[in-house]
Amino acid sequence: MNLTLHVWRQAGPDAPGKMVKYDARDISPDMSFLEMLDVVNEGLTERGDVPIAFDNDCREGICGMCSLMINGVAHGPMKGTATCQLHMRSFKDGDTIYIEPWRARAFPVLKDLVVDRTAFDRIIQAGGFITAPTGGAQDANSVLISKESVDDAMDAAACIACGACVAACPNASASLFTAAKITHLGLLPQGQPERYHRALAMIEQMDLEHFGNCTWHGECHEACPKEISLDTITRMNRDYIRARTLGTRS
Numbered sequence: 001m002n003l004t005l006h007v008w009r010q011a012g013p014d015a016p017g018k019m020v021k022y023d024a025r026d027i028s029p030d031m032s033f034l035e036m037l038d039v040v041n042e043g044l045t046e047r048g049d050v051p052i053a054f055d056n057d058c059r060e061g062i063c064g065m066c067s068l069m070i071n072g073v074a075h076g077p078m079k080g081t082a083t084c085q086l087h088m089r090s091f092k093d094g095d096t097i098y099i100e101p102w103r104a105r106a107f108p109v110l111k112d113l114v115v116d117r118t119a120f121d122r123i124i125q126a127g128g129f130i131t132a133p134t135g136g137a138q139d140a141n142s143v144l145i146s147k148e149s150v151d152d153a154m155d156a157a158a159c160i161a162c163g164a165c166v167a168a169c170p171n172a173s174a175s176l177f178t179a180a181k182i183t184h185l186g187l188l189p190q191g192q193p194e195r196y197h198r199a200l201a202m203i204e205q206m207d208l209e210h211f212g213n214c215t216w217h218g219e220c221h222e223a224c225p226k227e228i229s230l231d232t233i234t235r236m237n238r239d240y241i242r243a244r245t246l247g248t249r250s
Contacts, residue, residue: 001027001088004096005040007052010109013116017109019098029089033076034059034066036088037099053112059084061225064160067167068113069100074164074223082162082225102163104172106209119209120161123178126205130185131193149187156184158226168223171212176220178206179236180228186239196246199239 003024010017022044027036034056041051055065066083070076076086091097099113107115159180166174182199185191191198214233221230 001029001091001093003027003036003091003094006096006098007113008100008109009052009112011111013108013110019100027088029087031088032059032084033068033070033086033088034084053110053114055114056084061085062160064162067102067115067117067163069098069102069167071098074102074167075162075225079222080225080227082160085225102167104163104166104211106172106174106211107163107166115163117161117163119211120163120174120177122209123174123202123205124181126201127181127185127198128194128201130190132190143189145189152231153184153187156180156187156228156232159184159224159228160226162225164223164225165220165228166211168219169212169214170217170219171215173214173220174206174209174211175214175233175236176224176228176230178202179232182236182239183232186235196239196243199236200243203236203240 001024005022005024006019007022008017009020022040024036024040027039031039034054037052037054044051055067057063057065059066061082061084064082066075068075068083070083070086075081075083077090078086101107101109101113102115102117104115106119107117110116157180159177161177163177165176166172169175182202185198186195216230218230221228
């Protein structure tokens with residue numbers, strides 16, 4: 001396959017950026033999208049040019065590092081797929097592909113396609129810790145949890161904090177990410193003691209990070225590689241209202 005790439009290049013946070021055209025030649029349809037970028041970078045390095053900076057780590061759809069807008073779509077055209085899991089057979093020979101970083105005030109560009117997502121870390125930190133008894137482990141059967149709660153908690157815990165929800169949202173809201181983190185603990189016994197304080201603290205931190213408000217477009221769910229349900233946002237809002245009603249801060 002031969003492709004034409006238009007890639008966002010930006011030397012640093014305060015430097016001006018622009019789209020730069022590159023040719024990607026002899027690309028195997030079996031390559032992942034990141035492997036294709038590796039090939040392009042090898043060519044740039046051989047010519048003495050600066051390679052394209054992009055985030056990656058596990059390349060197995062687990063770490064959430066691969067954060068790219070591909071032809072205006074977070075993670076590209078395949079639903080429920082992270083960029084590192086996207087294969088070049090999803091494109092046609094001769095295609096033109098536009099590659100950009102996440103675009104959100106809370107995710108400033110560091111270099112090229114790399115953005116600063118530490119705002120997510122601060123939201124998680126605001127949630128504090130769960131309460132867990134010390135000593136020997138309890139017998140699993142002694143803590144009864146409904147299958148529905150377990151399934152919903154596990155589905156929410158699948159969030160890999162990639163930021164696609166923010167990138168896809170017209171308001172750059174982090175509600176789906178924050179709701180997933182609040183939900184997976186709020187549905188389990190270990191998360192109950194701090195449940196309402198956690199929701200209040202994490203939502204307040206989300207607002208401090210300058211993410212936008214949720215107006216229920218649903219684009220976050222459509223872009224999420226783990227297909228986190230919008231129901232998590234409903235649960236988050238319910239816990240937040242309860243926390244404000246109770247006036248709890250502990």
